[in-house]
Structures are given as C-alpha cells and as structure tokens.
Amino acid sequence: MIEVVAEKRVGEARVRVRYAETDQMGVVYHSNYLIWFEVGRVELIRSMGLDYKRMEVEEGCGIAVVEVHVRYRAPARYDDELVVETRLVAARGAVIKFGYRVLRIGDGALLCEGETVHVVVGKDMKKRGLPPKYAERFAAYLGSRASHEVDGLQSDR
Template sequence: MIDVVEEKRVGVARVRVRYAETDQMGVVYHSNYLIWFEVGRVELIRSMGLNYKRMEVEEGRGIAVVDVHVRYRAPARYDDELVVETRLLAARGAVIKFGYKVLRVEDGTLLCEGQTVHVVVGKDMKKQSLPPKYAARFAAYLDPRSSDVQ
C-alpha cells in the first residue's frame, strides 16, 4: 500500500475503478484514463484556491485540450483504488501543460502516465489569455522559490 504524500505542487485525486470502466478482458478501458486526468486537473486547480467552473462562467474562458500523450504501463482492474497525481508543467500565454501519474494504492504500481496541453479559449473557441488571477497563481506554482502556493 502506498502512502500518498500530498506535496504542495502536486494535486492528488483518488478514484475507484467501477465495473463499467472495464472491458471484456477485465481491465480498465484506455479512454477512462483521460477522464481521470481531468479529475486530477480540476482537483489540482481547486488545490490552488481557484475554481475552473467559475473561470468558465465568470471569466468566459475555458481550457481546451489540444494534445494528449499517454503511456500505459500496467492494467487497472475493477475495484482498484487509484491515485491520480497531477502537476502543472508549464503555463505561458494561452498555453497550459499538465503532467499525470496514475498509481494503484494497494501496491504503488505506476499504471499510466501522461501529459495534456491546453489552449485557453473564449466562448467563441478563439484563443485568449489566461485570466490574470489564474495566470499569477499558475506562475507561483511553477516558481520553486515562491511561497504563494496554497
């Protein structure tokens, strides 16, 4: 069993594999990892003291996925408890990059790792800058010298 140490610069989300998320071979269907990446990403943003939903509603901006890289290392199975570790890797202008690791809690096995690249867009789906409050918080998270981390 792994001990999950919540570092300030790593978002941690727990999920349990549901039966519907497995395929005929009894393992998690590959696209479910992308859903768990999203869960991790939203939790990381929340841990920063920010709210993604509020950014969409009040600021009129979203973060569209434009690139995904995933490396599957070992299968997850029904009822496994998993930890999704999410890190902010880069945020510059309208581009944001996140990194992920999915581990099985029981034995600490790395099941999957990946990265997503996002572009900040308005409701018209045209590229826009990250709202100032979000840009400042992301910059603080990326600066290892910063103490402005929630």
C-alpha cells in the same frame, strides 16, 4: 495583489475503478484514463484556490485540450483504488501543460503516465490569454521553474 498560498507540487485525486470502466478483458478501458486526468486537473486547480467552473462562468473562458500523450504501463482492474497525481508543468500566455501519473494505491504500481496540452479559449472558441488571477497563481505554483524551458514549453512570469 493575490496572496500566494504554498501549494503541494503534486495534486492528488483518488478514484475507484467502476465495473463499467472495464473492458471485456477485465481491465480499465484506455479512454477512462483521460477522464481521470481531468479529475486530477480540476482538483489540482481547486487546490490552488481556484475554481475551473468559475473561470468558465465569470471569466468566460475554458481550457481546451489540444494534445494528449499517454503511456500505459500496467492494467487497472475493477474495484482497484487509484490515485491520480497531477502537476502543472508549464503555463505561458494561452498555453498550459499538465503532467499525470496514475498509481494503484494497494501496491503503489505505476499504471499510466501522461501529459495534456491546453489552449485557453473564450466562449467563441478563439484563443485568448489566461485571466490574470489564474496566470498569477499558475506562475506562483511553477515558482523558479516559471522562467525556464520545461518539457518543450517556455513559461514566462
């Protein structure tokens, strides 16, 4: 049995915009937000007491991105300090969904929000179930929401 530690419902990862991440207009190029989503996702998983790298190496599986939705609200610029808020939205079988918000720390402005949908795959890139340790921790994180429909994905305990 896994000991469940009370987690924050939203993980936070801080990033500072590097000059190379901006475009000719001086704003962050849109694809960089997807990289920051990944930073947030890995840190959220780590905050749950899990290790994505260990899942790949020891469990022989990964979580492939199969769908991304992003809404850009305001530009980030060089040297802005940002916080990427990440939450686990749903986890059922081989499907996992995360939600994100990127905010500028200086003024709290919401710059971007989005979601990613992932499918758990083995090294052969075929769909497989989430390893039990991860599935149990994700279900505990989702708490009472685990048996409810959340944003179009049904999550089961």
